[in-house]
Amino acid sequence: MNIRLRHEAIVRILRRSGTSTVNDLAREVGASGRTVLRDIVALRDQGFVIHSESGRGGGLLLDPQSVQTTARLSMTEVFALIISVAAMRAARSLPFSDLADAGLAKIERALSADKVRDLRRLLDCLYVGQLSPEQDISDLGLIDQALLPAFETTFLQRLHLRFRYRDAKGAETIRTVEPQALLILPPLWYLVAWDAARDDFRQLAVEMILSAP
Amino acid sequence: MNIRLRHEAIVRILRRSGTSTVNDLAREVGASGRTVLRDIVALRDQGFVIHSESGRGGGLLLDPQSVQTTARLSMTEVFALIISVAAMRAARSLPFSDLADAGLAKIERALSADKVRDLRRLLDCLYVGQLSPEQDISDLGLIDQALLPAFETTFLQRLHLRFRYRDAKGAETIRTVEPQALLILPPLWYLVAWDAARDDFRQLAVEMILSAP
């Protein structure tokens, strides 16, 4: 019996049976009570709210609120959260950080299943450069918040973005691009995008994006 | 590094990077190539379609279709599937069966995230009694298919169901109940429901449900 499946099973049983005791769960799931208790700890870590009562008639009770959560955050807030998580992950020199992903899992649990897909897709569009150990997440050099919603939309719906841009030589041009990724190399942000007019990928410094044309 | 997290990480990397090689993945994920290959096998088991090409410039490619799947089954078909799965689970004398749940996971992967929630809720409303080892799932005594959609709706939306019913004494009554669960004890099906008029839970034999009043 797989741990992952057992965890899912426990949640399922708790959700349907109201309260049930550790030993009931153990029997139903085919594991020892000790193991079930360990599972409960793990589930609580994952964000499930599981109440417990000692004594006769006691047992475990899964808080329904913690399961059927709905999105209370706007996608813009989520986008900001994602950036934090990506930054946390980048901050460690590890190729992949357990902690950062545990945090992400918690964020995900607070959102509806639909939003999670969007969130994942956004995260996949986001690259955050290395932060030195002394640097804080707040040192990311967060750009104009007003731009975030536009980025969200274009990333998620694969739309084109059109704006005035001042290039490296200082010349002002109007660009129509399909954003591919957001590259955050503190304190500078770059938009990696496909420029159809130039038939090539470009890295556009976000602070050089002036406004809608 | 947790297996679960690593699997998620691999999917994420594959989704954003287009194709990438086993060794790239291994480096990025902090594991050996052998382990990544094992992970790929596991992910394919879970339903992800991962193409691969040998030789220079080759690598692994995650089929986007296998991720952003949409529901192709009606909920009624799904309901029937759920019953099979629940029956399979009940058929084994084990308290909980790996195989049955692996099957369920595949069904889930074929559905949209929204449908999965419904599916889980339906599954939680469903109890299937023990089948002897010789009995097949087809021995479940599937009831009139026409009733399934009505059950679905009422279970999912917590609606009331109103029908004519012939009770144990042969008397015909009209019931208005809120279905709580479907109890399948082959070959008989029972609807466990809250009868507001009688202020109590009742078990109603499904075959005694005659029609809409």
Add this chain to the structure above:
DNA sequence: TGAATCGATGCCAAATTTTGTCACCAAATG
């Protein structure tokens, strides 16, 4: 053709994680 690259599989011992058991505590219940 031959060398190099890259996925895939089998095998095995080492490393790691999971699991069960036991002992014990705290709270609640009758």
Add this chain to the structure above:
DNA sequence: CATTTGGTGACAAAATTTGGCATCGATTCA
């Protein structure tokens, strides 16, 4: 007070995971 029930720590056994290694097949490129 005895019993039930959750919760924790420790430790050894059991199970799983992991990393090499060898090997195969397919592909690419010189």
